Amino acid sequence: MSDCNTRIIAPSVLASDWGKVGEEVRRADEAGADWLHLDVMDGHFVENISFGPQFVGAVRPHTELTLDVHLMITRPDKYLPMFIKAGADRITVHVEADHDVSATLKSIREAGLRCGLALNPATPFEDVVPYLDQIDLLLVMTVVPGFGGQSFMEKETMPKVAAAKEFREANGLAYHIEVDGGIDQETVKIAGENGANVMVAGTSLYGKPDMKSAIEEMRG
Ligand code: DX5
Ligand code: ZN
Numbered sequence: 001m002s003d004c005n006t007r008i009i010a011p012s013v014l015a016s017d018w019g020k021v022g023e024e025v026r027r028a029d030e031a032g033a034d035w036l037h038l039d040v041m042d043g044h045f046v047e048n049i050s051f052g053p054q055f056v057g058a059v060r061p062h063t064e065l066t067l068d069v070h071l072m073i074t075r076p077d078k079y080l081p082m083f084i085k086a087g088a089d090r091i092t093v094h095v096e097a098d099h100d101v102s103a104t105l106k107s108i109r110e111a112g113l114r115c116g117l118a119l120n121p122a123t124p125f126e127d128v129v130p131y132l133d134q135i136d137l138l139l140v141m142t143v144v145p146g147f148g149g150q151s152f153m154e155k156e157t158m159p160k161v162a163a164a165k166e167f168r169e170a171n172g173l174a175y176h177i178e179v180d181g182g183i184d185q186e187t188v189k190i191a192g193e194n195g196a197n198v199m200v201a202g203t204s205l206y207g208k209p210d211m212k213s214a215i216e217e218m219r220g
Contacts, residue, residue, distance in 0.1 A: 002034070004168070004176045008198040009215050010035035010068050012180070013059065014050060015148045015202030021055075024206065025062040031211035035066040035090075037180065037200045039145075040083075042073035045097055046146035053082035060087035068200075070118065070180065072145045073097065077104045084111045092116030092139050092178075095128050105134045116178065120145060121153050125160040129167070135175050137198065138164050142191070143181025148202040152182030158194045165195030185217045192220060 002008060011033050016024035028036055038056055043049035056069060069088040073079060076093035077100065083091055091108045095101055095117055108115035116137035119128050121144055128138065142157045143150040157179070164177050179196040184204035191199065199218060208214040 004174055004197055006197060007192065007219055008034040008176070009205075009218050010037040010178075010198060010200045011205040011211070011215075012037040012039055012148065012200050012202035013206075014039040015206040017206075018051075021059060022062045025059050025065075027211060028205070029063045029065055031205075032215050033065060033205075033211075035068040035198070036063060037068045037070060037202075038088075039148075039202075040069060040071050040073060041146065045074040045094065046072045048146040053079065053086040056083060056086035056088060066090060068092070068116075068178075068198075070116075070139065070200075071097075072118075075099060077107065080104065080107055080111075084108075084113060088113060090114040090116060090137065092118050092137060094118045094120070095131070096120060096123055101131055102134060105131065109136075116176075118180075119160070121156045125163045128164075132164075132167060132175065133171070133173060137176040137178055139178040139180055140164065140196070141181055142179045142183065142187075145181070148181075150182055152184075152187040152190075154187070154190060158190060161191065161194040161196050183218075185214070188218050189220065 041050040114136040118139035178198035180200035183201040
């Protein structure tokens with residue numbers, strides 16, 4: 001288990017060529033990615049529909065990489081068993097979704113997986129504070145979730161990353177701090193300086209012909 005001071009690079013499969021997903025997953029693996037980030041969208045919690053547990057299951061046999069599943073769905077509790085069965089290693093749910101957050105986080109851990117909690121740019125850091133001692137990862141969204149290729153929202157989100165780091169250290173906790181959305185070889189520096197250590201990137205990694213050097217550059 002990597003600690004929360006190790007930089008982790010997690011390409012987002014959302015930005016890959018789904019028509020050859022096995023090849024694209026292996027490309028990330030061979031390029032030196034640490035985790036693979038899978039963006040699940042239900043067209044209700046966010047204004048887009050991406051893929052579900054069957055797609056996660058299709059990805060699973062192509063890599064040993066940690067599958068970091070990000071549920072941008074209204075009822076993560078209801079669909080949890082399907083993502084666990086599909087082979088997720090980590091499951092992150094949104095604080096804004098319609099569920100008992102603590103119960104969902106507990107269920108993820110009881111299944112032997114690592115649990116994460118995500119908050120959107122408009123959600124205040126205070127909304128996640130009650131759960132910070134129940135998580136393995138905090139995902140601070142750096143775009144409004146739903147689509148790849150958007151711009152990094154520094155002003156709205158970096159203070160929350162810094163607050164999450166401060167809270168973790170002040171309370172002897174050990175959760176990863178992950179950022180997702182508009183992370184490229186430049187914005188990754190800002191996110192790192194503020195305290196993020198897990199960098200999700202779609203466009204800036206899958207959009208590059210040489211993913212290996214793009215990842216190395218992102219490691220800093
Ligand atoms: C939410 C998604 C995207 C994706 C990354 O919309 O979670 O943020 O992972 O997209 P890029 O790296 O292309 O902004
Ligand atoms: Zn994501």
